Amino acid sequence: MLDLNPPDDSGDGTPVRDPVSLNVGGQVYTTTLDTLTRYRDSMLGAMFTGQIPALRDRRGNVFIDRDGNVFRHILNFLRSGALDLPRGFKELALLRREADFFQIRPLVEELAHLEAAGPLSLRGGPLAAMIIVNCDSKVRLLHYNLRHGPENYELRTCSVRAFAVDLFCTWRAFLALLCERFCYRTSQGAARPHPCDPGGSRLRLEWAPRPDQLPQDQYDKQRYRGLAVRDAEAAAADDVPPGPRPVGDMQSFLEELLKVSLAEGFRVDLASPDPADVLHCASLRLVKG
Known part of the structure; x- marks a missing residue:
């Protein structure tokens, strides 16, 4: 009933x-x-x-x-x-x-x-798919005032390296997987990235790790944010603290991207400028099928 x-x-x-x-x-x-x-x-x-x-x-x-x-x-x-x-x-x-x-x-x-x-692969994705990645990094010289008292300020300079990745993928479910895998880190907490086009095939990631000498308030003032990766397996280990793992540089990002994409059936098709040094590439193409 x-x-x-x-x-x-x-x-x-x-x-x-x-x-x-x-x-x-x-x-x-x-x-x-x-x-x-x-x-x-x-x-x-x-x-x-x-x-x-x-x-x-x-x-x-x-x-x-x-x-x-x-x-x-x-x-x-x-x-x-x-x-x-x-x-x-x-x-x-x-x-x-x-x-x-x-x-x-x-x-x-x-x-x-x-x-x-077309036909689906054994893993449920398309038999043919492609990922194109363009990487960039720049160093910015940041000048800021460090306050020691009511009218006591010291001018300081700090270099901040900012990273940017433009990623295009023909398999939109894989791009959604990356959005689940990576997250932005801000003083307000973690935030999930989203595709930057209505079709859900393009993703742009921008992050800048905070240097130790840069105060948190100055870092937040510049609207910088960090990038982290959610690693459920590592978090489950007794010797690894829970929570997202910081992505400190482009090499760490590419290593994680390769780890995820290879597990989903992709292979490296092109890496520039040096095909033998994928982790230091400026552009990368992965294909499936």
């Missing part, structure tokens, strides 16, 4: 609170309201913000009469913003129909991109 209840605290229905249990076609999932409402203009966003009513099964789970097995990929996309399909995935058309039903536009666009790219 199913009960029709509003998904909030209004009326006589059972309120929906974290964690949320969903019964999708007989498969029960547990997640959070933040995940389900990540895209407010989707059907799930409307359901869990009280705009449309929700059905419940006899155990109190919110019931949705759709394919329960495929829904796990939709839920994972809501959690990470990236589409990671398992080996040998053969239900792309069904997943596209379910994404259309739930009206999750970014997922629909990602699936359309995969279908246009």
Whole structure:
């Protein structure tokens, strides 16, 4: 027996609170309201913000009469913003129909991109993909006043090296993976980078590690920010403190990029100016397939 209840605290229905249990076609999932409402203009966003009513099964789970097995990929996309399909995935058309039903536009666009790219590899990505990376670094001489007292200032000079990376990738799910992997570090906390174009195929990263001699307030005043990498495996180790790992220079960034891209089936196709020294390159091209 199913009960029709509003998904909030209004009326006589059972309120929906974290964690949320969903019964999708007989498969029960547990997640959070933040995940389900990540895209407010989707059907799930409307359901869990009280705009449309929700059905419940006899155990109190919110019931949705759709394919329960495929829904796990939709839920994972809501959690990470990236589409990671398992080996040998053969239900792309069904997943596209379910994404259309739930009206999750970014997922629909990602699936359309995969279908246009052709057959999927064993890892769920396109058989052919390309990454183009352009790297740049500049040293800026920064002059600032160091205050010793009410009217006692000392003029100091400090050099700050700023890094910039322009990255283009034909596999948008991989770019979303990089946005999850890297994060900016500011005095206000960590911030996730985002693609700089509507199609989600270009990413620009800009960061400047703070020199030890530069006070934090002067660093913040210049609107500098650091870059870090989220390393779940390292954080799980007993001898490594939790939290993002700082990216101190371009070589550290390229090393992490290569680590992630090679694991996803890419290989180095071109490195300039010295193909034998990839970690000190100015431009890099990786291909898959």
